Amino acid sequence: MEEGQVSLINELNQGKEHARLLCSHITSSSHENNEFLIEKILSSYEKALNLLTHSQNLTEPNNPTINAHHHGSSRFEEDSPRDVYKKRKIMPKWTEQVKVCSRTGIEGSLDDGYSWRKYGQKDILGAKFPRGYYRCTHRFLQGCQARKQVQKSDEDPTIFEVTYRGRHTCNKQAVSSKKNMGFGENNHNHQNRSQEEEEEEEKMEQSLVAFFTFEPELEVKMEDIFPTSSGFPSTSDNNNQFVENLSVDFISPSTSESNLFCLSPCHMGSGGLGQNVQSSESEVTDIVSDPTSVTNSPLLDLDVLFNQQDFQSEFPFNTLEFFSS
DNA sequence: CCAATTTGACCTTG
DNA sequence: CAAGGTCAAATTGG
Numbered sequence: 001m002e003e004g005q006v007s008l009i010n011e012l013n014q015g016k017e018h019a020r021l022l023c024s025h026i027t028s029s030s031h032e033n034n035e036f037l038i039e040k041i042l043s044s045y046e047k048a049l050n051l052l053t054h055s056q057n058l059t060e061p062n063n064p065t066i067n068a069h070h071h072g073s074s075r076f077e078e079d080s081p082r083d084v085y086k087k088r089k090i091m092p093k094w095t096e097q098v099k100v101c102s103r104t105g106i107e108g109s110l111d112d113g114y115s116w117r118k119y120g121q122k123d124i125l126g127a128k129f130p131r132g133y134y135r136c137t138h139r140f141l142q143g144c145q146a147r148k149q150v151q152k153s154d155e156d157p158t159i160f161e162v163t164y165r166g167r168h169t170c171n172k173q174a175v176s177s178k179k180n181m182g183f184g185e186n187n188h189n190h191q192n193r194s195q196e197e198e199e200e201e202e203k204m205e206q207s208l209v210a211f212f213t214f215e216p217e218l219e220v221k222m223e224d225i226f227p228t229s230s231g232f233p234s235t236s237d238n239n240n241q242f243v244e245n246l247s248v249d250f251i252s253p254s255t256s257e258s259n260l261f262c263l264s265p266c267h268m269g270s271g272g273l274g275q276n277v278q279s280s281e282s283e284v285t286d287i288v289s290d291p292t293s294v295t296n297s298p299l300l301d302l303d304v305l306f307n308q309q310d311f312q313s314e315f316p317f318n319t320l321e322f323f324s325s
Numbered sequence: 326c327c328a329a330t331t332t333g334a335c336c337t338t339g
Numbered sequence: 340c341a342a343g344g345t346c347a348a349a350t351t352g353g
Contacts, residue, residue: 118330120345133344137329149344 095163097153114168116148128154136168144170 120133129152136144146168153159 117328119347121331122343122345125342131343135345 092167093163093165095161098160098162099156100158100160112162114146124151127151129157136170138170142170144168146170 115137116134117137117139118132118134121130122133123130131149131151134148134150136146138144145166147165149163149165151161151163153161
């Protein structure tokens with residue numbers, strides 16, 4: 001898919017998400033929260049409209065993760081030892097920007113409910129922080145090929161860009177270990193930091209707790225955004241587990257003033273381009289099928305409205321022509 | 326003692 | 340050839 005289309009769909013999806021969040025919080029939440037969400041919704045649709053208006057020039061210069069190459073390579077025979085590299089091409093790949101809010105220290109994490117094992121780390125040219133490479137813990141037990149890369153954002157150190165590759169084929173969405181949340185960067189290139197600082201950061205990071213599985217409503221949303229996503233499991237098992245693991249501070253009203261925004265995955269990135277989905281042709285059919293996402297939002301009207309236009313990440317037709325003609 | 330992480334070497338890709 | 344991605348031996352940690 002073309003970059004502009006990705007941007008457009010992301011914007012629309014984002015608007016949809018904010019609207020839905022607003023639906024579920026509009027009765028209970030504070031006034032400011034509602035206002036914030038409304039602003040985000042307006043901004044998303046504004047950007048979407050701009051994208052449509054300037055449809056000739058849709059490139060997003062500042063997002064290196066968008067490289068929607070569709071290698072049509074349909075030839076991969078036997079697994080030679082070095083087929084690892086071939087497989088890269090045909091695996092579905094999507095990027096998620098995760099914000100770890102740190103105002104109170106514990107408001108989110110990169111734990112997505114799966115257990116990952118780190119297998120590498122690289123300094124990336126032009127990036128302040130190294131990139132961590134993770135694979136599914138059950139790769140050898142069950143041959144699960146899922147992998148992810150985690151990179152701390154240059155501008156905002158509370159934002160992590162998580163790129164998933166391949167889906168989980170393992171049954172066990174085994175207990176996620178607190179240590180495997182993806183804070184991969186270590187400090188071999190930050191010599192100027194004091195030991196105290198490093199220890200402080202480590203403490204903070206280890207105390208972060210899962211949020212993707214915290215709010216039942218959110219799980220449904222994540223599946224709407226990532227129809228193919230196995231990265232955000234929604235078993236109630238996991239849910240209970242994480243709730244049990246939450247610290248009292250986190251749940252208590254005294255610190256919950258703005259949990260709403262931290263629970264929401266932030267799709268930021270310049271130009272409003274944050275979350276994007278790419279996939280190889282072999283996966284497209286999987287993505288476009290399964291329109292059966294049902295939520296039990298209190299405001300059914302709005303929900304239905306948005307679900308009717310459930311903007312898929314991969315359209316079976318030319319999106320821009322469809323919208324602009 | 327076993328499992329996870331670290332880290333430099335090695336490999337692929339553009 | 341340089342940059343990114345993976346491997347695997349050494350190290351760390353529970």
